Amino acid sequence: MNKLLELIEKAKNIAITGHVSPDGDCTGSTLALYNYITENFEDKQVRVCLEKPSMKFSYMKGFDLISEDPFLEADLLVSLDASDRERLGSRGVMLDTAKNSICIDHHITNTNFAGFNIVEDFRSSTCELLYTLLDYEKISVNTAVCLYTGIVHDSGVFKYQSTTRQTMEIAGALIDKGFDFTKIIDDTYFKKDFNAAKLLGLVLTNAKLEFNGQCCYGVLDYDTWTGYIDDKKKMDGIIDNLRNISGVEIALFMYESDKGEYKVSLRSINKNVSSIATALGGGGHIRAAGATVYGRADELLKNAILPMIKKELDG
Numbered sequence: 001m002n003k004l005l006e007l008i009e010k011a012k013n014i015a016i017t018g019h020v021s022p023d024g025d026c027t028g029s030t031l032a033l034y035n036y037i038t039e040n041f042e043d044k045q046v047r048v049c050l051e052k053p054s055m056k057f058s059y060m061k062g063f064d065l066i067s068e069d070p071f072l073e074a075d076l077l078v079s080l081d082a083s084d085r086e087r088l089g090s091r092g093v094m095l096d097t098a099k100n101s102i103c104i105d106h107h108i109t110n111t112n113f114a115g116f117n118i119v120e121d122f123r124s125s126t127c128e129l130l131y132t133l134l135d136y137e138k139i140s141v142n143t144a145v146c147l148y149t150g151i152v153h154d155s156g157v158f159k160y161q162s163t164t165r166q167t168m169e170i171a172g173a174l175i176d177k178g179f180d181f182t183k184i185i186d187d188t189y190f191k192k193d194f195n196a197a198k199l200l201g202l203v204l205t206n207a208k209l210e211f212n213g214q215c216c217y218g219v220l221d222y223d224t225w226t227g228y229i230d231d232k233k234k235m236d237g238i239i240d241n242l243r244n245i246s247g248v249e250i251a252l253f254m255y256e257s258d259k260g261e262y263k264v265s266l267r268s269i270n271k272n273v274s275s276i277a278t279a280l281g282g283g284g285h286i287r288a289a290g291a292t293v294y295g296r297a298d299e300l301l302k303n304a305i306l307p308m309i310k311k312e313l314d315g
């Protein structure tokens, strides 16, 4: 038996958490484990402590029970899809209060911050890794839907380099459980509100090309994006449109998440953007990384971000 199942067997009160601004992989992996435990282990108390994910993920069972508050009485804390303690936000305190903690993750920048750590950075997604720790016969359709969503999102619908034969085989084994996978991909990956689509158009209209067309970047200030949409999560995917421009090796999107605070997203075709994000105080994967930075966008770009991108492009 693996360490995750061994710790679950021993615990009575279990808290499941993941990173701030939960994405498809984080929401999928936390709710997959929630469903797996509640359906297969009698008399365990399980809570999912997580920032509220986008409503587009509300079809996953257990979504309505997600609570932002830490659960301080847990015997076991399971952290999914988070690379370091800071990424847990205010829920990081559970690392101190829980008797045991285990981190399941696939970020190359993972700091092994929990009591036990299962980190496999070659995995497409935390959902793929989590699947390998579970018993297939005990995976219900509810759990399968969650795992499939995470794999689809973090692999860019099976497109990123992190996708392997095993990723495909696992996705295949999951769809055997029987659910509408086309709808999951359409509704959560591709569809956009009309206003979010217009905002994407605005970013592309104002985007800039640098370094002989190898870098494309877009910036949105607070007043601009809030004039279009009510939820920052509706900007997911803008970065992929910048990365998809011919000739671009590194794409950058930054939006003002709060006055004077910018959320930076970096994507590459082959270069290492994880090192740039780490230098900015963030982290991530080789080809997809991010950070939060403070100051004025033009100065941050000129003095820090663009020089680092140039260095990576030249290296």
Ligand code: 5GP
Pocket: 019, 083, 084, 087, 109, 264, 265, 266, 281, 282, 283, 284, 285, 288, 289, 290, 291, 292
């Ligand atoms: P995104 O650009 O979609 O926000 O994030 C891309 C990848 O970088 C994700 O795997 C995410 O976990 C990671 N990432 C984004 N922002 C941060 C951050 O502030 N700190 C760390 N450690 N990782 C981040």
Ligand code: MN
Pocket: 019, 023, 025, 026, 081
């Ligand atoms: Mn994630």
Ligand code: MN
Pocket: 025, 026, 081, 106, 124, 125, 126, 154
């Ligand atoms: Mn992930």
